Amino acid sequence: MQFNGIEVDRIIEMAWEDRTTFEAIKFQFGLKEQEVINLMRKEIKLKSFRMWRKRVQGRKTKHEKLRSFEKGRFKCTRQKLITSNSISKR
Template sequence: MKLPTESIDRIIEMAWEDRTTFDSIKFQFGLKEQEVISLMRREMKPSSFKMWRKRVQGRSTKHEKLRVFQKGRFKCSRQKQITQNKISKR
């Protein structure tokens, strides 16, 4: 499957984010964890890939099953609610 450059860039960005799970990437782009790893290996410099891989391996926040905080649809519990295009006050 050939992905547009914008999608590849967004997948890489999401993969680097600590709180974005591989399940989120699969939901949005249809790529399994192994496919994300292959994409990262293909698109990044070897040293950057090794750094990312070391960082991600075993990280509980990258795997939905290992998370301990409240499950929500890809949203942090501290994220502000947006109502009618205005940020609501707490």
């Protein structure tokens, strides 16, 4: 698959985020975990890649099936209080 620079930057950003799962990246960009790893290896510095791999390997938050907390996408505990891009009074 070919991605433009903005998409590659977004994939890298999502891969670095601890709470963004590989499944979310696959849903949005169609890349499997191994393809994300290959993209990261190709696009970032070797030292950064090694640091990232060490951090995400086996991390429960990066794998949907390993998560023990609520599996809702993009949901925080205060979500019901947020309306029209502002937080309502409590």
